Amino acid sequence: MRAPGSGPGCGQGRDAVRLIGPIGTTASKQPPPARPVTANYPVTNSPVVPLATRRQIGRALLRWYKEHQRDLPWRKSGDPYAVWVSEIMLQQTRVESVREYYRRWMLAFPSLDLLAAASEQDVLRRWQGLGYYSRARNLHRAAQMVVAEWGGKLPKLPKELQRLPGIGPYSAGAIASIAFRQDVPIVDGNVVRVLCRLFALDTDPTRAPLKNTLWEIAESLIVKGQAGAFNQALMELGALVCTPQKPRCSDCPLSRVCEAHRLNRTASLPALPKAAAVTRVRNIAVVATRRSRVLVVQRPQDARRWPSMWEFPNMDVLTKTQIPSTINKLLAPLGLEIQDRKALMSFHHAVTRYRIEVEAFAATKISGKLRPRSAARWVHPDDLEELPMPAAQRRIARALEKSDL
Ligand code: SF4
Numbered sequence: 001m002r003a004p005g006s007g008p009g010c011g012q013g014r015d016a017v018r019l020i021g022p023i024g025t026t027a028s029k030q031p032p033p034a035r036p037v038t039a040n041y042p043v044t045n046s047p048v049v050p051l052a053t054r055r056q057i058g059r060a061l062l063r064w065y066k067e068h069q070r071d072l073p074w075r076k077s078g079d080p081y082a083v084w085v086s087e088i089m090l091q092q093t094r095v096e097s098v099r100e101y102y103r104r105w106m107l108a109f110p111s112l113d114l115l116a117a118a119s120e121q122d123v124l125r126r127w128q129g130l131g132y133y134s135r136a137r138n139l140h141r142a143a144q145m146v147v148a149e150w151g152g153k154l155p156k157l158p159k160e161l162q163r164l165p166g167i168g169p170y171s172a173g174a175i176a177s178i179a180f181r182q183d184v185p186i187v188d189g190n191v192v193r194v195l196c197r198l199f200a201l202d203t204d205p206t207r208a209p210l211k212n213t214l215w216e217i218a219e220s221l222i223v224k225g226q227a228g229a230f231n232q233a234l235m236e237l238g239a240l241v242c243t244p245q246k247p248r249c250s251d252c253p254l255s256r257v258c259e260a261h262r263l264n265r266t267a268s269l270p271a272l273p274k275a276a277a278v279t280r281v282r283n284i285a286v287v288a289t290r291r292s293r294v295l296v297v298q299r300p301q302d303a304r305r306w307p308s309m310w311e312f313p314n315m316d317v318l319t320k321t322q323i324p325s326t327i328n329k330l331l332a333p334l335g336l337e338i339q340d341r342k343a344l345m346s347f348h349h350a351v352t353r354y355r356i357e358v359e360a361f362a363a364t365k366i367s368g369k370l371r372p373r374s375a376a377r378w379v380h381p382d383d384l385e386e387l388p389m390p391a392a393q394r395r396i397a398r399a400l401e402k403s404d405l
Contacts, residue, residue, distance in 0.1 A: 049220055053257055058223040058230060064253035065233030068240065070095070073102060080154045080179035081112045087174045088135050088166060095239065101130050113152055116143040124309060124388035131351070131391065133306060138166025156180040169215070177227040185218035186231040190238025196270035197242060200259035205270045281356045284323055285314035285396060286330050287344060288363040293378035294400065296387065300375070310387040312360070312396055327361055334376050339365035345399050349392040360396045
């Protein structure tokens with residue numbers, strides 16, 4: 001947080017501005033703002049926006065948000081726990097995908113105390129399909145910390161919230177402003193896009209100095225006492241109107257002050273770095289059955305991806321020609337050998353920049369005995385639903401329900 005009475009957020013500093021783009025050329029002779037003292041995010045000696053423009057943006061945006069905001073379940077609740085869960089789920093995930101997960105999560109863990117008391121396997125199982133499982137683990141660990149250190153109540157200040165696992169500057173700002181009415185900013189992907197276009201900021205927003213400057217601009221725009229609504233309005237505008245492709249400038253409440261719109265530069269802003277190239281991967285999985293049970297393996301606790309989750313034995317291969325030898329090798333570490341097999345299913349699956357072609361085989365005849373103390377287990381297919389599994393593995397498990405294995 002900025003210290004009271006210092007920096008561009010207070011007193012003279014707030015209205016004495018250096019200007020971004022031509023919106024406020026009249027203010028360019030004003031003295032530069034005093035340097036802020038402290039903040040929850042990196043601070044630069046950045047330009048801020050003239051008071052009249054800020055007021056215009058605030059009024060227009062709040063009016064628009066009142067009329068156009070989506071009816072989302074977490075917006076109906078002022079419960080800080082509900083706000084926190086929704087904000088973590090919404091990271092990297094589209095609103096429409098989150099709705100159902102959020103509903104199910106709140107039924108399973110309606111309060112922070114119940115989440116803290118749940119087992120990690122149960123938490124992962126409720127999260128499965130949403131991806132980025134570290135978010136679920138962090139929510140769980142953070143809930144336990146809040147119970148142990150804060151008496152079960154989420155702290156209110158961003159710097160306190162950021163001590164909890166999985167809560168960075170964005171989530172801290174969201175929880176503090178929406179749930180606790182603190183006048184603090186949020187900068188997520190939608191806000192980055194809107195601000196870069198609004199002020200025609202054409203350097204890379206993922207790096208300093210612009211990355212830090214955007215936080216200061218976002219803070220300078222906040223309508224005092226209404227930061228929660230204002231922050232959500234800015235994000236909602238980015239999600240519904242100022243979209244990555246073909247922004248609907250004619251419907252935008254900010255079009256009269258928008259530099260990208262005036263300069264016809266909406267297509268080239270924000271100046272994001274090129275996305276990482278897609279990597280194609282082929283993954284081979286084996287479903288081994290014995291006495292109406294299927295073989296699943298638990299991933300190590302320290303695995304880089306999907307730690308502690310369950311899966312069918314599987315391995316990535318570089319070429320199709322490696323498939324037969326890979327299948328034969330897959331069960332060997334568990335003390336089993338595949339005698340016969342048949343193709344079960346194949347499908348494509350995307351995880352971040354990876355495009356994975358999954359080929360699953362049914363091992364119809366196996367020999368040997370499962371090594372004791374291996375991380376594998378024979379389970380009844382009906383019990384697979386109880387185990388947390390990564391999305392591709394769950395897809396295979398669901399296919400088993402319809403197969404005659
Ligand atoms: S006018 Fe267009 S580019 Fe500017 S903020 Fe609105 S939608 Fe985005």
